[in-house]
Amino acid sequence: MKFIQKAFDSIKPNFEKGGKWEKFHTLYEGHRTILFAPDITTNKTGAQIRDAGDLKRMMMTVIIALIPCLIFGIWNTGHQHFISTGVDATTLDKFLIGATKVIPIIIVSYAVGLGTEFTFCVIRQHPVEEGFLVTGLLIPLVMPPAIPLWQVAMATVFAVIIGKEVFGGTGMNILNVALTARAFLYFAYPSQISGEVWTYFGDVPPVDGYSGATILAYGASAVANGTDLMTDLAGHWQADMFSFKNMFMGIMPGSIGETSVLMCLIGALILIVTRVGSWKIIVSVFAGAWIMGAAFNLIGANSFMAMPAHYHLVIGGLAFGAVFMATDPVSAAQTETGKWIYGFLIGIITVIIRVINPAYPEGIMLAILFMNVFAPLIDFYVVDANKKRRLKRATI
Amino acid sequence: MSQTIKLKKGFDINLVGKAEKKVTEIEQPETFAIKPTDFVAISRPKLLVKEGDNIKAGTPLFFDKLAEDIMYTAPVSGEVAEIRRGEKRKLLEVKILADKKLEYESFKKLSVSDIVKMTREEAAAQLLKSGVWPNIIQRPYGVVADPATSPKSVFISGFDSHPLAPDMNLLIDGQDQYFQAGIDVLRKFTSGEIHLSINNNDEISQVFAHAKNVRLHKIAGPHPAGNVGIQIAHIDPINKGDIVWTVHPIGVTQIGKLFLEGIYDASKVVALTGSEVRNPQYIRTYTGACFSKLLSGQLNGGHSRFISGNVLTGESVGPDGYLGFYDNQVTVIPEGDKEEFLGWILPSSKKISFHRSFGLSILKSRKKEYKVNTNTHGEKRGFVMSGAFEQVMPMDVLPTYLFKAIIAQDYDEMEALGIYELIEEDVALCEFIDVSKNDLQQILREGIELIRNS
Numbered sequence: 001m002k003f004i005q006k007a008f009d010s011i012k013p014n015f016e017k018g019g020k021w022e023k024f025h026t027l028y029e030g031h032r033t034i035l036f037a038p039d040i041t042t043n044k045t046g047a048q049i050r051d052a053g054d055l056k057r058m059m060m061t062v063i064i065a066l067i068p069c070l071i072f073g074i075w076n077t078g079h080q081h082f083i084s085t086g087v088d089a090t091t092l093d094k095f096l097i098g099a100t101k102v103i104p105i106i107i108v109s110y111a112v113g114l115g116t117e118f119t120f121c122v123i124r125q126h127p128v129e130e131g132f133l134v135t136g137l138l139i140p141l142v143m144p145p146a147i148p149l150w151q152v153a154m155a156t157v158f159a160v161i162i163g164k165e166v167f168g169g170t171g172m173n174i175l176n177v178a179l180t181a182r183a184f185l186y187f188a189y190p191s192q193i194s195g196e197v198w199t200y201f202g203d204v205p206p207v208d209g210y211s212g213a214t215i216l217a218y219g220a221s222a223v224a225n226g227t228d229l230m231t232d233l234a235g236h237w238q239a240d241m242f243s244f245k246n247m248f249m250g251i252m253p254g255s256i257g258e259t260s261v262l263m264c265l266i267g268a269l270i271l272i273v274t275r276v277g278s279w280k281i282i283v284s285v286f287a288g289a290w291i292m293g294a295a296f297n298l299i300g301a302n303s304f305m306a307m308p309a310h311y312h313l314v315i316g317g318l319a320f321g322a323v324f325m326a327t328d329p330v331s332a333a334q335t336e337t338g339k340w341i342y343g344f345l346i347g348i349i350t351v352i353i354r355v356i357n358p359a360y361p362e363g364i365m366l367a368i369l370f371m372n373v374f375a376p377l378i379d380f381y382v383v384d385a386n387k388k389r390r391l392k393r394a395t396i
Numbered sequence: 397m398s399q400t401i402k403l404k405k406g407f408d409i410n411l412v413g414k415a416e417k418k419v420t421e422i423e424q425p426e427t428f429a430i431k432p433t434d435f436v437a438i439s440r441p442k443l444l445v446k447e448g449d450n451i452k453a454g455t456p457l458f459f460d461k462l463a464e465d466i467m468y469t470a471p472v473s474g475e476v477a478e479i480r481r482g483e484k485r486k487l488l489e490v491k492i493l494a495d496k497k498l499e500y501e502s503f504k505k506l507s508v509s510d511i512v513k514m515t516r517e518e519a520a521a522q523l524l525k526s527g528v529w530p531n532i533i534q535r536p537y538g539v540v541a542d543p544a545t546s547p548k549s550v551f552i553s554g555f556d557s558h559p560l561a562p563d564m565n566l567l568i569d570g571q572d573q574y575f576q577a578g579i580d581v582l583r584k585f586t587s588g589e590i591h592l593s594i595n596n597n598d599e600i601s602q603v604f605a606h607a608k609n610v611r612l613h614k615i616a617g618p619h620p621a622g623n624v625g626i627q628i629a630h631i632d633p634i635n636k637g638d639i640v641w642t643v644h645p646i647g648v649t650q651i652g653k654l655f656l657e658g659i660y661d662a663s664k665v666v667a668l669t670g671s672e673v674r675n676p677q678y679i680r681t682y683t684g685a686c687f688s689k690l691l692s693g694q695l696n697g698g699h700s701r702f703i704s705g706n707v708l709t710g711e712s713v714g715p716d717g718y719l720g721f722y723d724n725q726v727t728v729i730p731e732g733d734k735e736e737f738l739g740w741i742l743p744s745s746k747k748i749s750f751h752r753s754f755g756l757s758i759l760k761s762r763k764k765e766y767k768v769n770t771n772t773h774g775e776k777r778g779f780v781m782s783g784a785f786e787q788v789m790p791m792d793v794l795p796t797y798l799f800k801a802i803i804a805q806d807y808d809e810m811e812a813l814g815i816y817e818l819i820e821e822d823v824a825l826c827e828f829i830d831v832s833k834n835d836l837q838q839i840l841r842e843g844i845e846l847i848r849n850s
Contacts, residue, residue: 001737033775037739041701041732041770046820046837047827048707049409049559049729052747052756054774055831056740058782061754129777171778171832274752278783329782334796336786383797387812390792394635 001036008032026121030128055170058276059133065270065277066137066324068263073256074098077145080199080253083238086207101145101200102256105152110136112153116160120169131170131177131330132160138178138324141257142317142365143185144197151189155181175372176331179321182365198253209237212253215315216354216362218242219304223355229303247314258320261313268323277327280336281343285322286313288347296355304355312351321364322346326371333375335382342378346371400596401630403617405790407750407825409559411707412767413727415667415676417566422679425689428472429489429718430457435468435530436841437539437848441487449476454501454526454660457490465543469527471662471683473499489718492684501526505658511577514655516584523581523651526660530721531647532582535628535640537848538819547641549588549632554604554645555595555615557622558706558821562667562724565601566678568645569665572603575645577652579609582643593627603645617790625822629791634817646724664724666690670707671767672700672728685719690726701770703727708824709837732771740774747773750788750829777832788825793817795826799836802843807850810843819844 008028014021015028032038042048078094089097113136121128139156163180164173185192199212206212213221215233222229233242241252250260258264271277293309300306312318326332326346333342346367353363432441440461445451451474456467470492477493503526506514520543523529534541541547555564568575582590589611594600596616604612613631615621624642634640643651646664653661662683669676674694681690687702703710704720707727711720719726743755748766785795793814801809820837827836 005735033740036735036737037771037773038775039733039735040772040775042712042772043835043838044712046709046835047824048701048703048710048712048727048770049768049828050772050774050833051751051829051831052744052749052773053751053753053829053831054740054833055777055780056774057753057755058751058780058831060741064754127775127777169778171780274754275784276751276753276782329780334783335794336783339783383794383813386792386794386814390635390812390814393633394637 004035008035023122023125026125026127027118030118030121033128056130056133059130061274061276062134062271062324063137065267065274066134066141066257068266069141069257069260069320069324070102070137072250072260072263073141073258074102076251076259077101077200077256079251080145081202084199084206084210084212084253085201085204087204097200097202098145102140104149105140105143105145105147105256106137108149108152109139109156112156113139113160116157117165120161120165124165124169126169129170131164135159135164135177139181141320141324142178142182142255144254145256146197146200147185148192151185151192154188155185158184171330173330174376175369176325176328179325179365179369179372183369186362186365198255211237214252214254215242215247215311219307219354223302223304227303229307244308244311244314247311255317255320258317261319264319264323271323271327277323278329278332278339280339281327281332282322284340284343285318285326285347285350288344288349289313289318289351290347292348292351296351312354316350316354316362317364318347318350321350321368325364325368331372331375333378333382335379337385338375338378338382342371342375345374400614400616401627402596403615403621403626403630403790405787406618406620407788407829408557408618409707409748409768409828410763410765411559411669411729411748412671412765413669413673413676413729414560414765415562415669415678417563417678419566419569419665419678419680422681422690424494424681425686426493427477427491427686427718428470428474428494428682428684429491429686430468430471430684431489431718431720432458432468432487434721435460435540437463437537441468443479443487443490445476445479445490447476447479450474451476451492452499452501453662454503456525456527458487463540463542465524466529466540467525467527468530469501469660471660491718494682500659500661503654503658503660506655508573508577508580508656511580511655514581514584519581519584519655522654526654528647528650528654528660531643531650533642535625535634535642535819536638536816537844539848541641545639547586547588547639550582550586550590550641550643551624551628551631552590552592552610552643552645552648553622553624553627554592554601555598555622556706556724557595557619558708558725559619560667560669560676560725560727561622561706562665562669562678564645565599565603567665567724568601568603568649571649571652572606574649574652574656575603576607577656578643578648578650579607579652581651581655582641582648583609585641589632591627591631593622593624593631595622620788620790620822620825623821625817625819626790629793629817636811636816638816644722644724666719666723667725668694668728669725670703670728672696672698672730673726681719683719683721686716687713687718687726688716690719691715691728695728699731699733700728701731703729707768708828709821730767730769732769734771736771751784751831772833774831774833776834779834780832782831784829784831785826788829789823791817791822795823795836798843799834799839802839802846805846807847810847815840815843815847 078098159181
């Protein structure tokens, strides 16, 4: 590895003060530190040794936790393609066709996102930070497989600039960056991100009777038309697609990475064991969603409300959102008590949006963004309680 | 005896290089030094000696113009060899070429019963003049105590839980009567209690077991259980307006000796520790000893860092540096000034981490000793709130919010969030585990100074 170090050393003068590429100094450092952990040592005073964990490693752990969702998403994209077009195919074929759809989205997301980030690093002269490592993979996983690549690019640019850089970069953002990308698409291109984007057909027309409707769309239409949701679901062209077990496995159309609850739970396990993600948030999102679902069961005003509460846990992006989006340490509540409240309210709001507001079938995205905004308020009261305890002690 | 205080939060940093539990007599270093920088509050030191002066142990060297009563005195007798100044003529070190046989300034010598009868004013005068007073630290702020104040209570931590920390039982072995006399002197300054905390998991030293007029507390748990600040928070927390004193057991024995023997005896047992020390052991020397002699023939070679104190709160002083006033430990560890290929992601079982991110072994054995260098393992970043600070902070304080308040220079907020309860050592573990690699001890000190000078 000496020769790479030497190569870096040989171009280093160009990036130092007075060098011809002085402005690109942060990019040089950024690339060098990816290959080599830097040789920075601790100060003369203060802690003389530092923990081996850093932000890069933390981010990498999230990426590793996302891999099961990604691999399943690639397979499922291919699988949905073949069943919707009525073709029998091998697992390998499914992976291949899935990869041809998913990999370009990932490439666009990273290329555009990192490009934007690098531009900002140079303009603002701040170091290249590792936040986008995770965001760059989260964005593709919340995209429908058939989305045009230019929309991915647009969403990524918007998310990095408006979601993050305007606030000062990694660690400063208020909203979850990947969800900002998703929300941008949702509101900027509403007609394109609903309907038939959930399955990739290619040149082949779908088979007769095919319906790309998701369970959330069924729910909304059941409310609108006053039909019985469970009967509607049974009448889906793939009769067992919306069985609880199948939805838990995630073999249905949807955003690339979010359909499989099983894969999300594997990711959750990785995050919890490595203590990178907060188990309190994950558990409380699920709890909030189930309790709200159960509450709607009691009301039972329409058939969507009467849908068994545990269905809410496996439909839409709830699991993916709970595990990977809500736990983002930057935009989540930061106090331990606050995390319970934050997660619980996300779960509740998700189900309320799903059931009550048919215009926005996917509630988790909006619920998390909404609670991102309220997280500082929750923290404020938790911190305030701490201050009050201290004050109270003083008067005794 | 009160109940055991059990702490769950915290983290023991288990390093290679623990000192073998026996005290070796060594040939004493030629030079010793007193560093005004060891005392955080000293702002305008006034020198009382010049190069070439002959001095005795206990002769005043300098004082702070803002606290003229408190003398800082020579730990050994000899000749003032050098007065080292830094930028803007800042006083850095007063170096003393030590006599082979020490001479002591003589102070009033008292019997045990006389000590009991002595007034507070008499006690204070002798402590201040002799240079023993700076052993008394005042909270809030963690500065040398103001002789005009009366603390609501005095805290003594009877154990040190820092990495490679010396065994307190060894440091104070055989000092029973001095320790007790020190306690009796301290009693004169407070109407409250003198609290002495001991480690629940260790054998209790006879010195502590026999101590009278103190309230004994048992503490159990990982580091920072031994930090006196944590103990205060659980026993009798500091509120706004409160003043509490803390004294290291070595300081207590020095106080006792000053009155029983009439001398300032700066001798102490010091642990030589760290992976780069060939035979980690305890030695007997004096405050301000020069490292080069202490460590001669003891080094493994290689580019090393020489720390006065422990790896969390110590100061890097170099191979020819001097032992700090409050330190009972020397740590030598390798420098980490090398790049590491893909070091940020490759799994490693040799690195120590509180976190369990990918590649940092999840199945950690508490018994395993790590060899750690001074590399920061990452660059400075914005705060990312992972909730990890709170997991190593066994008291009701929210460190991240406090740090934010300090950075924003929000005085009310700092006060409300409990800055009075903390000094640097209490957040050292936060600094160690911080994935964003911020200098939290320095940030806290800046906050404390803002409040102290407001």
